[in-house]
Amino acid sequence: MTAVVDRRSSRVWVDNAVRLIEADAQRSADTHLLRYPLPPEWNVQLYLKDESTHITGSLKHRLARSLFLYAICNGWVTENTTVIEASSGSTAVSEAYFAKLLGLEFVAVMPASTSPAKIALIEAQGGRCHFVTDPSSIYTESQRLAAESGGHYMDQFTHAERATDWRGNNNIAESIFTQLQREEHPIPEWIVVGAGTGGTGATIGRFLRYRTFDTGLCVVDPENSVFFDAWQSSDCAVTSGRGSRIEGIGRPRVEPSFIGQVVDRMVKVPDAGSIAATRHASAVLGRKVGGSTGTNLWGAFGLVAEMLEQGRSGSVVTLLCDGGERYSGTYFDDHWVASEGIDLSGPTAVLDEFVRTGRWTA
Known part of the structure; x- marks a missing residue:
């Protein structure tokens, strides 16, 4: 006697669940690509993909x-x-x-x-x-x-790293390149991201290769995170006994979604640099941004300065990951910064020099 088990009825809920999620996405416009103000004579454009405009406020x-x-x-x-x-x-x-x-x-x-x-x-x-x-x-x-x-x-x-379709389907990489199409430099020299799970870097790195774009992927890593050390040494077993101060990025172990082979450059960013850049960008933009955005910008500013030193024009893209309102008691609180033993004077001077001259002295 033939035995038959049919579970197709469960697809009714699945179909409706997918519809609800896709309908939610359709109700939302794509996130903005903001021009970060740099001197026009530099002929280098810096863009921020503003992920804070999602309904839950972050990337x-x-x-x-x-x-x-x-x-x-x-x-x-x-x-x-x-x-x-x-x-x-x-x-x-x-x-x-x-x-x-x-x-x-x-x-x-x-x-x-x-x-x-x-x-x-x-x-x-x-x-x-x-x-x-x-x-x-x-x-x-x-x-x-x-x-x-x-x-x-x-x-x-x-x-x-596997849940997102890295070949397209409106992932963050495809969105960036679509929004850059009419810009002066539509193919950026660099895209700069931090690593938390590693999924965003994996998606962008794969997309750059799939579409054969001549764009480098730079991953910035905060203190107490092991991604930089693991990538530099090709040792994914390295661990750290402390967690990252910069919320949303940095991990004490190499997560499975971090695909180091698609990363072209990594930069280790001191927490003082991340926080100083967070405050600096918040003042420039007239709105508070989160700490991981500061980490991203610290890396992006260094790349812009490198392009200027080499006499090259072009564009750099990074992410505004979330708003700074969530961090009023930490990155924007002088007492918290002092309690963590962080001195912002050095990084602040680096940022001031960059704004005046385009040179990066970090």
């Missing part, structure tokens, strides 16, 4: 959308699945948003030391926070909760 909105579509289309997330993620930051905020859109429970696993402001942002999107005393245990605790509840551990650090 991680793209990642969360891709992760949900990937998990749904793989059959990992279905109706009534509890979604669990190891994150205390912007990824958790964005994933909580999409879980709420689909009527799913969301749990963010995070260190007990996470700031009340971050917790409030996640809870405002309908998420629940689960705390651990040892920050390094967020991965195993997420796996345990998923197994215990019959839920799904989204695992951004593993799936970020």
